[in-house]
Amino acid sequence: MAEQQIGNVIYRVLRAHLVSILILLSGIPLYLRAGELFAAGAVLLAVVSFFMTRGLTRELRKSRRQRRLLEDQLARTHKLASIDELSSGIAHEINNPLGIIAQEVQWIEHILKNSSGDKLKEKEDFGESLKVISLQVDRCKEIVHKILSLAGELKPVIQRIEINDLIDHITDVVKIDAAAKQIQIIREFQPTLPPICSDPPLLRQVVLNLLVNATQAIERDGEITVSTRCMDDTSIEITIEDTGCGIPEENLDKIFTPFFSTKPTGKGTGLGLALCRGIIEKLGGSIAVTSDVGKCTAFTINLPVERPQEGEVE
Amino acid sequence: MSPKPKVLIVDDEERFRTTMCKLLIVRGLEAFSVGSGKEALKELLENSYDVVILDVRMPEMSGVQAMSELRKLDPFIEVIIMTGYASVDTAKKIMELGAYDYMLKPYNTDELIEKIEAAYDRKCTRQQLIGSEQKNTGVET
Amino acid sequence: MEKFAVLIVDDEVDFVETMVKRLKDKGLDVEGVHSGKEALKILNARDFDVCVLDVKMPGIDGIEALAEMKKKRPYMEVIMLTGHGSVESGVRGLQLGAYDYIMKPVPFADLLKKIISAYERKVIEEEREREK
Numbered sequence: 001m002a003e004q005q006i007g008n009v010i011y012r013v014l015r016a017h018l019v020s021i022l023i024l025l026s027g028i029p030l031y032l033r034a035g036e037l038f039a040a041g042a043v044l045l046a047v048v049s050f051f052m053t054r055g056l057t058r059e060l061r062k063s064r065r066q067r068r069l070l071e072d073q074l075a076r077t078h079k080l081a082s083i084d085e086l087s088s089g090i091a092h093e094i095n096n097p098l099g100i101i102a103q104e105v106q107w108i109e110h111i112l113k114n115s116s117g118d119k120l121k122e123k124e125d126f127g128e129s130l131k132v133i134s135l136q137v138d139r140c141k142e143i144v145h146k147i148l149s150l151a152g153e154l155k156p157v158i159q160r161i162e163i164n165d166l167i168d169h170i171t172d173v174v175k176i177d178a179a180a181k182q183i184q185i186i187r188e189f190q191p192t193l194p195p196i197c198s199d200p201p202l203l204r205q206v207v208l209n210l211l212v213n214a215t216q217a218i219e220r221d222g223e224i225t226v227s228t229r230c231m232d233d234t235s236i237e238i239t240i241e242d243t244g245c246g247i248p249e250e251n252l253d254k255i256f257t258p259f260f261s262t263k264p265t266g267k268g269t270g271l272g273l274a275l276c277r278g279i280i281e282k283l284g285g286s287i288a289v290t291s292d293v294g295k296c297t298a299f300t301i302n303l304p305v306e307r308p309q310e311g312e313v314e
Numbered sequence: 315m316s317p318k319p320k321v322l323i324v325d326d327e328e329r330f331r332t333t334m335c336k337l338l339i340v341r342g343l344e345a346f347s348v349g350s351g352k353e354a355l356k357e358l359l360e361n362s363y364d365v366v367i368l369d370v371r372m373p374e375m376s377g378v379q380a381m382s383e384l385r386k387l388d389p390f391i392e393v394i395i396m397t398g399y400a401s402v403d404t405a406k407k408i409m410e411l412g413a414y415d416y417m418l419k420p421y422n423t424d425e426l427i428e429k430i431e432a433a434y435d436r437k438c439t440r441q442q443l444i445g446s447e448q449k450n451t452g453v454e455t
Numbered sequence: 456m457e458k459f460a461v462l463i464v465d466d467e468v469d470f471v472e473t474m475v476k477r478l479k480d481k482g483l484d485v486e487g488v489h490s491g492k493e494a495l496k497i498l499n500a501r502d503f504d505v506c507v508l509d510v511k512m513p514g515i516d517g518i519e520a521l522a523e524m525k526k527k528r529p530y531m532e533v534i535m536l537t538g539h540g541s542v543e544s545g546v547r548g549l550q551l552g553a554y555d556y557i558m559k560p561v562p563f564a565d566l567l568k569k570i571i572s573a574y575e576r577k578v579i580e581e582e583r584e585r586e587k
Binding site for chain 1: 576
Binding site for chain 1: 327329330333334336337340371397398399418419420421422423
């Protein structure tokens with residue numbers, strides 16, 4: 001590719017200066033002696049080189065400018081693409097429950113119009129419709145709330161945290177649900193882990209979210225391993241691994257995108273992991289996933305030990 | 315061809331498709347619902363339908379995929395796409411792929427029925443045309 | 456230890472009594488109530504730095520109470536306690552801004568540590584608001 005481009009450039013420069021080169025060439029009288037011819041040739045070469053260098057430099061500058069323009073465009077496209085994704089995601093997510101609500105209302109209107117003598121069946125129908133409506137409203141509230149947290153500014157409040165304690169305690173929250181499914185929770189904490197500077201409640205949200213996902217990924221009889229280790233002096237790693245159904249390879253890079261969800265409609269809005277990533281990145285860290293379908297999935301969070309640069313406000 | 319249009323509703327949201335069924339039935343249409351493109355194809359193998367209401371976003375088979383598969387089974391069937399979001403581009407693409415029309419969620423039942431009846435009219439017209447062509451040319455399609 | 460104010464909200468009367476006494480012994484300004492309704496009433500009258508709130512109570516449940524508290528006293532840090540542990544309440548509570556979500560029984564020493572951490576956070580946030 002690069003050679004082609006250089007070739008193109010040289011061709012263009014030569015072509016641009018072809019006229020001047022021809023004029024120079026035509027200016028050399030044919031009856032010049034060898035020595036003078038040689039000198040003329042040298043001068044010609046020097047002039048041509050000068051023009052070529054100038055031409056090449058100009059081309060180089062032009063292509064650098066073009067590249068910067070393209071990079072800017074690409075960045076903007078990514079942003080637009082995700083805003084577009086976001087708006088179509090939002091519309092779809094909210095319009096589904098709204099669609100149901102609109103239907104239920106029309107159904108209730110129908111019931112009212114055709115009131116027969118069967119009051120009991122009507123009451124049941126009514127009650128059910130209203131319950132469904134209420135549920136959809138809750139769904140919408142939840143979606144809007146999550147969108148606002150995703151879109152809104154996460155303002156972390158940084159404190160010194162003993163990560164092992166934090167994770168140990170929040171893991172207790174899922175122990176009953178896990179036990180009900182015969183899932184064993186294994187803790188592998190590195191004892192010499194340094195305290196880190198981060199936001200405790202935000203981290204608790206993320207870890208709990210991942211633990212809940214891990215519990216849901218396992219039908220029955222499995223293990224969830226929560227581990228921590230010190231990567232080096234500057235960062236620590238938290239891993240939550242489950243022996244559950246796994247994530248197919250084609251979904252692995254989409255799993256953190258807003259509204260991506262493999263759960264059946266109505267269960268989960270596909271915002272949890274997007275929010276997790278948003279939080280972790282705001283705290284100056286990173287989150288990644290690996291998975292073996294049918295065998296296991298592991299989410300790994302990397303966090304800086306020192307005060308995160310990303311997370312500081314003002 | 316039945317006097318009232320027979321409608322097949324395909325949407326992965328159960329309550330949505332069953333209530334739509336009820337709303338259409340009380341207005342005198344025949345309606346049945348299934349939860350996926352795959353089920354719709356199975357259903358179409360056993361029974362015939364005039365109009366299909368198809369949700370555009372479904373897990374496994376998307377609405378657009380389902381539409382082309384359904385029309386392979388029955389080229390006369392008319393499809394109305396149901397969507398929570400339609401930009402101008404999506405709408406154009408949907409129509410180009412052969413849908414009769416599209417509807418946004420939430421929808422109004424009167425409007426939906428109007429579209430179903432119009433789609434059904436078009437189906438009848440197309441079938442009549444092909445029928446009379448066959449008579450004229452004496453060729454069976 | 457700096458003197459700050461803690462509100463204990465739990466329908467388990469013994470638990471509240473014990474907590475109030477032990478925290479007072481540590482030199483803190485402590486009050487105890489037995490329902491979400493009482494908690495909201497007392498918050499109308501005065502502010503607290505940290506609140507320890509039980510999730511499952513008769514009347515207004517913990518999550519509803521939390522939402523109201525965050526409106527009334529947005530800087531007060533809330534630590535949610537739960538006896539039987541509904542994971543959903545945990546997720547919801549943390550999303551609504553609870554500082555922590557803990558399963559009972561919890562050793563007093565651990566709870567005290569968390570109360571102090573919560574207070575520390577309040578101080579940092581208030582300072583940040585002042586600097587603006």
